[in-house]
Amino acid sequence: MKIIRWLVIVVYFSVAVMPLAWLAITSFKLKEDTISPTAKFIPVASKIESPDGSDTSVLFTASTDAYRRLGAVNIGSDYSFFHYLANSLIIGALSALSAVGLGTACAYGFSRFRIAGAKDWLFFILSTRFLPPLAVVVPVFMMYRQFNLQNTHVGLILLYTSFNLSLSVWLMKGFIDDIPRAYEDAALVDGYSRLQAFWRIIVPHAATGMAVTAVFCLISALNEYGFAMALNSSRAVTVPVYFAGLQGNISGVPWPQVAAGALVFVVPVAVFTVLVRKHLLRGVTFGTIKQ
Amino acid sequence: MQKPFLAIDRVTKKFGSVTALRSVSLNVGPDELLVVLGPTGAGKTTLLRTIAGLEAPQEGTIQMAGEDVTSRTPAERDVALVFQDFSLYPNWTVRRNLEFPLRAPGRRLSEDEIAQRVSWAAELLKIAGLLDRRSQRLSGGEMQRVAIGRAIVRRPRVFLMDEPLTNLDAKLREALRVELVCLRRELKTPMVYVTHDQVEALSMGDRIVVLGEGRVLQTGSPEDIFRRPVSPVVARQLGQPAINLLKVERSGGAWVADNGVAVAAAGEGGGNSMILGVRPEDIQPRGGEREARVTLVEDMGPTKILLVDWGGCNVHIVAPATADIHQGDTIHPQVDPERIILWPEQTI
Incomplete structure (x- = not known):
């Protein structure tokens, strides 16, 4: 009984947190990684390029670039x-x-x-x-x-x-x-x-x-x-x-x-x-x- | 009688189409405990709320110490009201509850004065040990003690009590009842005490007002109300078990009930067709002429209550516990002719 209760809580929690977690992961990506055909969800300090240029790795290079850009004023806008x-x-x-x-x-x-x-x-x-x-x-x-x-x-x-x-x-x-x-x-x-x-x-x-x-x-x-x-x-x-x-x-x-x-x-x-x-x-x- | 402190004159209060009070008049002396007795829905609570200023009457006036206060706010009237269903703010400590009335903006008391009054009230009500307890952690009796404390710290001009002991158990009720009477005597402040409990009414009241369907039915001392009720309705309010009421006709120098039982000797005066009331304590189980059958015996400890079939009508009799009477016995009830009460038939 207790196991089932925990299972329900864990499953519900994962479902609820999933979008937020993905949001957090995405916010540390570079733009290319967000639109890559392979889902990338493991941040690393710097990624090793594969020799043949194909990109099927789930790793992506973590970057705070997106946060920095939030502070910038976009073209056509007056404020950040x-x-x-x-x-x-x-x-x-x-x-x-x-x-x-x-x-x-x-x-x-x-x-x-x-x-x-x-x-x-x-x-x-x-x-x-x-x-x-x-x-x-x-x-x-x-x-x-x-x-x-x-x-x-x-x-x-x-x-x-x-x-x-x-x-x-x-x-x-x-x-x-x-x-x-x-x-x-x-x-x-x-x-x-x-x-x-x-x-x-x-x-x-x-x-x-x-x-x-x-x-x-x-x-x-x-x-x-x-x-x-x-x-x-x-x-x-x-x-x-x-x-x-x-x-x-x-x-x-x-x-x-x-x-x-x-x-x-x-x-x-x-x-x-x-x-x-x-x-x-x-x-x-x-x-x-x-x- | 002394000049009344609180005078209510022909007060009528309506809620929409419902009339709660119909031309109610009553006086309370400067050092008097007036009990308002009545069944549920008689308008007792409305009367108290009107005196306190929480309800505005449509007609009539309320005077305090000779001043008309009918249009004053509750704060200006300086009365204390103890509610039946509410006593304390649950999340506050006892101390904060007691201080709340003293901190009202109009009062301007110094901190010393507030502390001193709170400890005075706590001492008087034996709640000094509870002052820092949250009020929701109190027992029912303690809560009601603190609620009374809230009323007395203010030293109001009048106490209004709306069945403050109803929610307590019997033993506690009795103890607090005595304390309340003593406390009031000490404070010498008039009190209006509303109750539906006849024991409280008889034991506490200097005078009793009997209310029924928003009307004052009778005003008088407990003795008056108990011995000389003006109508069968008032008579039924007091006494446990309730008074025996019989329809009687004058016949051959006696009052004779429908079933032919001669209940008591008839004196001079009065009509021929009357309602006769006799309290169960005023009937002796033996000594009468007509026999009766005991259908039920309730042993109350010091007394026995007999339900008796007396020629077809049911009558209650209170007999001493020592009386050797059992269910099914035949007895000869005798009514004390001094103690019967007679009303013309149409008063019922």
Whole structure:
């Protein structure tokens, strides 16, 4: 039984890690090795050329060239990869932060007060997700041109915040519903105002939910491509758009560079997820009195 | 009576189409423990929440120390509320839970004062050893002690208790009940204590308010409520086993039940058709004329509870444990005529 359990874990882990591992290997290759007919997966310091010139070896020469190229400014572009990475992180973090903040406040209202037509409002909020986002790309584009929001960070932050808000409201409502009302009632009677009770009681108890919601919002903002491309040409371009731009490279797609960039791009999300993992495991007891 | 500290005047509270309180009026003296007794759904909790300011009534006023507080926030009313289903923030230590009310922004207490009050309350409730324990690690009794501590550290103007002992086991409940009464006397602070437990009501209350379907049915001393209930509904709230209720007619100088049993001698006054109530303790198993059959004997230790078939109607009788009565015996119940209660028939 124990062996089977381990086997399942090992197999699943290998499958899950495989793409990342390949990404890592690719990022240390030279371009020729990435498009070679033989799959090359063992890095060596320097490869010995076979005498007849045929290349069937699984060895490849490890190189950090791809990472160095990430720092270079490509032809036809104004900035290096790291500028776009910073864009992605700023836009992702701020939009996730505001979506979670606004969503929590909104969810608190729906959870705690009698609101006329609350169910209809909640459905309306959810319904903003029914349309494929790209269907509204033209009106959004025109609005943004009107308000000079093209090519700005604020523009994308606003957009991603409003996309993620519906998810945030729904997730947070579930989490806040789980916090007993008596927690706040006790604080109110103890001499706190509603706002103070919200900060001191609701927010700490909803921290788990806020962390989970923030991870979702961050991932969705970082991965968004369509609007980031349609609304930007240069300054506020994000990483997905940068990758797409590499495809038009005159000497073919620079795969090692794509792999290196993707790997660097994954790091922030991984770090953030590890930081909040304590909250992600819902080990926190929401218990009240022992019954 | 002294001038009341807390005066509730014709308060009505509705939730949508449900009316939880119907024109409820009651007074609490400056050093009084008022028990609000009623079955589940009578509006007891709503009444407490309305006094605390957590619910706003549609009609009526609430006064404290002569001031109208109906539109004030809970914080401004300075009352302490102990909840039935919530006592403490589970992830905090006992100390932090006790300090929380003292750290409320309006209170501005010095750190010394806070520490001093916490240790005073901990001393009083014998929880000093638990102060640094996380509250989810406490037993039920300890939790409720700390919850009461949360209420007393504030030195509020009124204590409101919403069935604080309901979730505890019987022994603990009894011990804490006594402690709570003593504590309140020491603090000389008025208290409104909500319960559905008649034992708590009778033993703790200086006065009792009986609530039913959002209405005040009767207000009075425990003795009053127990001996002179205004209606059969109130009478049934108190007493274990419950009061015996019989429909009787006046006939030949006696109250006679449907089945022809002459229950007790009829005095002057009252109508001809009445509801007669007699508590099981007020019926002697022997000495009467009409015979009855014992269908069940419950041995309660100091007493025996008999279920008796008395000419067709079931009657409970409490007999001393020493009485030699067994299932199937024939006895002759006698009702103490001084102790019967009569209501006109339509009050049921």
